[in-house]
Amino acid sequence: MIIAGGIIFLLLALPLIIQVITAFRGPFLPFGVSSAQWGVENFVTLWGLRDDFWSVIGSTAAFVGGATTLGLLMAFGLAWVTVRTDAPMRAVISALVIVPYIIPPIVKAQAFLLMLSPETGVLNQLLRLLPFTGDVPINPYAFPTLIVIQSLTSVTFPYLMIVPILTNMDGSLEESARVSGASWPETLRRVTLPMLWPGLLGVAVLTFILGLGSLEVPLLFGQESGKSIFALKLWVLISARSGELPQYGLAAAWGLIFLIITTIAFFIYLRATRDAERRASVSGKGFRPTTMQLGVWKVPVMIAVGAFVLLTAVLPLFALFWSAITPYPIGFSLDAVLNHTRFSAFGAVFADGEFWASLGRTVLIAGGSATLACVAATVLAYGIARSKPSFWTKAMDLFASSSVAIPATIAGFAMFLLFMVINPIIPLAGTILALIIAYSYRVSIAYRASYSATLQIRKELEEAAVASGASRLEAFRRIIAPLLAPTVFAVWIQLFILGTNEFTLPAFLATPESRPLSMYIYAMINPRSAQLYSPDQGAAMALIFTLMVFIIGYGLQAVLSRRSFTAAAKRHGPVLPGADPLGGDDPADPSATVTIALGRHTAGKKRGR
Template sequence: MSPRSLRSVFLQRAWLPLGLLALLLYLVAVPLALLLVSSFKPTGLPFDEGFSLQNFAIVYGDAGFYALLRNTLTFALGCTVCALAVGGVLAWLVERTDLPFRATARVMIALPMVLPPFLLAMGWVLLASPRTGWFNQLAQDAFGLARAPLNIYTMGGMIFVETLALVPSVYLILSNAFRNMDPALEEAGMTCGARWPAMVRRIFIPLLSPALLAAAAYLLIVGFLVFDVPGTLGMPVGLFVVSSRIVYLATDQSGGTSAYGLIAAIAVTFLVLLLALAWSYRRLTRQANRFVTVTGKGFRPRQLRLGAMKPVAVALVLLYFVLAVLAPLGLLIWTSLTPYLASISWDMAGKLTLAQHAAVFSNPRVGAAAWTSLWVSMLSATLVTLLALLVAWTVLRTRALGQSGRNLLDVLSFMPLAIPGTMIGMALIYMY
């Protein structure tokens, strides 16, 4: 079907855009509205009687809330700064230098995206746990240390592991910006006698600023809403961010029932900040076309010769791959083959067994869980892709619903980016 005929279908069948708008209102706006209403209910349940500011008074009057806010901001900002620094350096090395084996380097940097962050966190528990971490045992044996030098159950450990997980996203965003930088601008700067610091300040940074700001906004959003790493490394030692705190309150039955009102008040407070970040990210990505190089012919970015620094650059790429993939995944595989928790050694190599794997795969519950995960992921991915396609076509290629209606549809489709899964889960509990 041609684009013209597709457009006519949307224009002639007004029920389709209206149906998309109604569906997104039901899926996004209604649960969030129930979450907002619940925050003002004394019981925390949206359909109970009465309205009160009691939940907000309890939350804002608790010193622990401000510690939670500080932890969340520290975690989000730390991940953003570190991931931008590491991902930016790797993107520059691959795209703008004569780094050898660049195709392999691209794969090595992007590979952590296929690993769930909680697996990465579990791998680093095995590597840097104060009691049983392999790196700690190596350091203590080698240097005779009485105490373990590394502790992954800290804010620094959480930021470190989340940074490893976020670097591929930063690399993919910035590598395209580095790749599309016209060398004619660099030549013009050098012709005018500009030195490298001046060229970086007046040419490179302005060209990269849209991608840098968009990446920073995206990373801040992820830092606020991610649960995998804070839940794995922070919750066991009582180090909470907003996402892990919501899960803790939702599962804590010490008071008889979960503190739904407090959960809703905390969620609404952080949701305002997250939606502001999402709006900034949306605005930055939509204005990116204002910062493009217009040229009448193709070009290839100038490659900087690394010279004697080439081994150092290769070592940096390899170091990231080892820290993000090889070490944590390798130790996870090793641990799955040992009959009990033990460090890597020649003595233990003779005791490796597949008994645990056989027990797992022979368990019918594991097979059922795997099948459920497979069909749910495939079905949800298909439905979400289809819905996103229809929404994008309606917003960008038709005049249905009027400009205000299309803007509302666009905003509703973008809002879930800024909503942590824990908040969506609580909103759906209220709804169903």
């Protein structure tokens, strides 16, 4: 437990401590540089550039806040349609809404950039067919376009969180309001929203934090109109141009300001949801989630859903495919299909040794970080869940859950500073191990899942194991760990998929020798990459990468489902009438279960098994 707690402290606290020190001890690195001295010069410089300061605050608030608002509205509407209405093909709609989650973020941003290209973008080509749209219907580099694109790329996450909230809301309360004479707007304002408020606030805060740490859309679209967005600003400050020094101290000051903002937002969420159980509406008797009849609104709703799927899945993937089979940017037409298409980019990708090397690094980094996070989180969660409540256990529980309040941009920059500071002693900067450690900062996801799963395991099982002669460590290894394994493996899969899709963290930490596939794809589509620039191969690589993530993710989910089904079949297999299913004592007694399990293991050891 001490080792697990120390690992989580190193993952979460130490990088942020280095960032705070860098903010007050600059202007370059805080240690190992003769010019470093304590002071507030970085904040004085920040405030001295008032126009830039307020521009970053305003642009970031407009970008992240607008994208969060639009994303929540779309996610809530889609969740309402699939859960609380009689819309046709609701299962198909749910599957299509989840499709963008499978596509890596840098690939989604690349697909939208190709789809909205002023001359050759397929969406702009379609809009030109309409009257009164002009030569360039949508400017992909305008600031409002950035907000809409960010919202479209981030709908799936709030959708997945809102669906269970709506599923568990008892519709009879709304029916009672309407029977009492309340209109639909009044029912929504006085019944529905107060019931959903804690859950929706949590979704909004987490979506806001995720948007604040997202670098893909600002990097590809916002070099001009979005240059004041926080994520891009931080990245530019540490990516020194030729003849310039990186401004680590100023970047650390910016990071500290936005870390305070996200921390305040996180505590507002905790305070607002502390009495969430008062709004619980799921009960035993009489609970029934009602279904609203759409009636004449069924056709408009399905058109809106179809437009969403077209914009987030169909057209982006088509734009990627079209870019992959054309040697240069060209508008879609029958002549282009017949005379300018080729599939050589896919062959070039499969023959590219760096593609396979970066893919191998991606799997290694994602797998290693998921394993590190899950092991440390599971051990610490078990220790805290089984400890007596105290100030220290509550503080450790809050600390282990705190990474959800740290945007990926700040986490990547803080890890970058940490590895730069310790590099003279421990040379980790730019290595694969550094990326594994950095990716593991999402340990809170594994911790919360393991903590909840531990609370569901009765203490009597461990007490029975100890009474049967097992040590506490053996009880954890033989009783608790197998029971936690399905939850831990499911979280491991999610962290692995997040790791394969990650772009923001390696943007701060990776080098050409350690870059994962997401960074190699960016090098392929970035015109500043010189000899690596190859947009058709970049698009082909993005499609192949998406397909691999889909196969690996769903393959692991299938393995987990099969293991769970097999375990359930073993536990609930056919038993002869009147026979004891354990072949011994009362099966309802947990001590009997553990005693028999330990006894069989001991007997097996004696028989040489």
